[in-house]
Amino acid sequence: MPLTGGEKDIKPPKLIITNPENLTKNFLNDKIIFLFDENISAKNLGNNIFSSPAIPDLKHKIKGNQLELSFDNNKLKELTYLIQLNQTIKDINEGNILNKLEYVFSTKDIIDTLSFSGFAVDAYLDIPMEDIWILLYENNINDSAIFKQQPNFVCKTDSLGFFNFKHLDNLEYKAFAISGLDFKFNNNDKIGFKQSATLEKSLDSIIYLFDPYFSHDSITNLFLESERKNSDTILEKTGKLILNLNKSQDIIIQLSQDNQPKFIGLYNQSECLISDLKVGEYEMRVFLDSNKNGYWDTGSLLNQVQAEKSILYNKKISIRENWDLELNWIIHEL
Secondary structure (H helix, E strand, O other): OOOOOOOOOOOOOOOEEEEOOOEEEEOOOOOOEEEEOOOEOOHHHHHHHHEEEOOOOEEEEEEEEEEEEOOOOOOOOOOEEEOOOOOOOOOOOOOEOOOOOOOEOOOOOOOEEEEEEEEEEEEEOHHHHHHHEEEEOOOOOHHHHOOOOOOOOOEOOOOOOOOEEEEEOOOOOEEEOOOOOOOOOOOOOOOEEEOOOOOOOOOEEEEEOOOOOOOHHHHHHHHHHHHHHHOOOHHHHOOEEEEEEOOOOOEEEEEEEEOOOEEEEEEEOOOEEEEEOOOOOEEEEEEEEEOOOOOOOOOEOOOOOOOOEEEOOOOOOEEEEEEEEEEEOOOOOO
């Protein structure tokens, strides 16, 4: 029988001890040592060490089974700090990655325990957004300084659009969100903000992100192009949609395929009839036309205006040939 190397190692490195220990108060050190049960390496460690609040000039070094983080303690503020190295540390042989690694310390005599969590949602598409920066600034910051100054606390959304600030102090903050690679605003970034200056530290919040440069023409042109293509098709197979809403209000109904609008209609009644729909599956959204201008309007950070509300139907709808599809949709936002 030929010799084998045994079973393949599928376990990630295990943290044995830290020095100073996790949750240390009155922190005075200028380095933190992480000791693992095997030799380690790291995946793009410099970009994946994440601290909130930010630790100035945070340096790192790996030697064998030890990770050392170093910094100037004199530059730390009187706060509770959270260091995250999630999806970063791996064993040196098989590359098994440690999913979660967090370290908390406080330069005060207490560990702050308040939290603020919620979801980042695309205001137009009404879907969660992954890898969105969520920024907390002190309540007295001028909005013109947002995305230009270093935030007090920062975190990123996960694959479900969820964010969670832990170990906050008992102060009031403003919350902002931005897509992109960093905290600085670029023209293709989407942004969002919390209208209230006081965070609900015990409840999940939703921050809606919008494109401040969104143009009505971009959607209208896509729709008109779709209409032109449809008009070129002879004897199109069609069906009908009857949508019963719980309340009448100025709304825009949009039916899309692969994020391309195939139907846009304005309604102000609880029963909405859409005839001559091309057979197929559609995503359906309703936009609340708050200013009754017949368009979905984006938000404005400068004017503290949120984007108009968009509500995505919870599943795709299927239009069949010569068939009336009747749906009842309770929209609580109406």
